[in-house]
Amino acid sequence: MASVVLSEAEKLYIVHGVQEDLRVDGRGCEDYRCAEVETDVVSNTSGSARVKLVETDILVGIKAEMGTPKLEKPDEGYLEFFVDCSSNSPELEGRGGEELGTDIANTLYRVFSCENSVDLKSLCINPREHCWVLYVDVLLLECGGNIFDAISIAVKAALFNTRIPKVRVLEDEEGTKEIELSDDPYDCIRLNVDEVPCIVTLSKIGYRHVVDATLQEEACSLASLLISVTSKGAITSMKKVGKGSLDPESIFEMMETGQRVGKSLHIALQKILDEEENLGTSRPKVGFLG
Numbered sequence: 001m002a003s004v005v006l007s008e009a010e011k012l013y014i015v016h017g018v019q020e021d022l023r024v025d026g027r028g029c030e031d032y033r034c035a036e037v038e039t040d041v042v043s044n045t046s047g048s049a050r051v052k053l054v055e056t057d058i059l060v061g062i063k064a065e066m067g068t069p070k071l072e073k074p075d076e077g078y079l080e081f082f083v084d085c086s087s088n089s090p091e092l093e094g095r096g097g098e099e100l101g102t103d104i105a106n107t108l109y110r111v112f113s114c115e116n117s118v119d120l121k122s123l124c125i126n127p128r129e130h131c132w133v134l135y136v137d138v139l140l141l142e143c144g145g146n147i148f149d150a151i152s153i154a155v156k157a158a159l160f161n162t163r164i165p166k167v168r169v170l171e172d173e174e175g176t177k178e179i180e181l182s183d184d185p186y187d188c189i190r191l192n193v194d195e196v197p198c199i200v201t202l203s204k205i206g207y208r209h210v211v212d213a214t215l216q217e218e219a220c221s222l223a224s225l226l227i228s229v230t231s232k233g234a235i236t237s238m239k240k241v242g243k244g245s246l247d248p249e250s251i252f253e254m255m256e257t258g259q260r261v262g263k264s265l266h267i268a269l270q271k272i273l274d275e276e277e278n279l280g281t282s283r284p285k286v287g288f289l290g
Helices: 008-019 095-111 147-161 215-219 248-282
Strands: 035-039 047-053 056-067 078-085 124-126 130-142 163-165 167-171 177-181 188-190 198-205 208-211 223-229 235-241
Touching: 008 198, 008 208, 008 215, 035 147, 035 248, 047 147, 056 147, 078 095, 095 130, 095 147, 095 235, 124 167, 124 177, 130 147, 147 198, 147 248, 198 215, 198 248, 208 248, 223 248, 235 248
Parallel strands: 078 130
Antiparallel strands: 035 047, 047 056, 056 130, 124 130, 163 188, 167 177, 198 208, 198 223, 223 235
């Protein structure tokens, strides 16, 4: 992961500021930076979104393709995640980028392993034979800290934007089944994203913890807790990252903060998505090259 080198004086300045609930950029410990969210930015996908969190830039594209249901879940579709770290940071070139990409993909699999996160049964076309497979491609364009949160926001926005064509299963007299796709672009299935979790990363700095840490703050943190939270405040998964340790009291405090901040994050994101949806085709598109 991209990092910055700070002097001891700079680290001390950041740590002391966090203890006083005053970060270098003027935010409090539980404040997010302003994020830009835009959906439907890639034309040849079923759904897409771009999230820019100051210097962190994420692009997500979702492609719906027909596949065969998994043996253990014959009446459900499924999601596949692929992460490409194309950031300008030299630390993410070659093996470093591959390891980070694998780590992010594994985290997303774990977050979406919760049964209620996405209605996978709605992706089933014909049990044991055909289903929709959603290939979620995540592209890390620029890394400026807090990439897990930004990626989870982009994935939820892309799932909200995803449109899957409606299909009919036709059966002839001989019992042969054929699948017929609707030609109408508006005759499609929309996914319910109400239960899709967002990741809230809490970084322990000194005796306190912060959300949405910058690269400079990440350099001062020895341990962080990744918490996936639903819109109702339910925690679906947790993961500790970093070389440092966390005591039980700190973990419980971070969980409470994650639930509180996560609910606010979902409300703000859903408001943006609904406003953009209401604009329809009249909204100005910037696109990820804008």
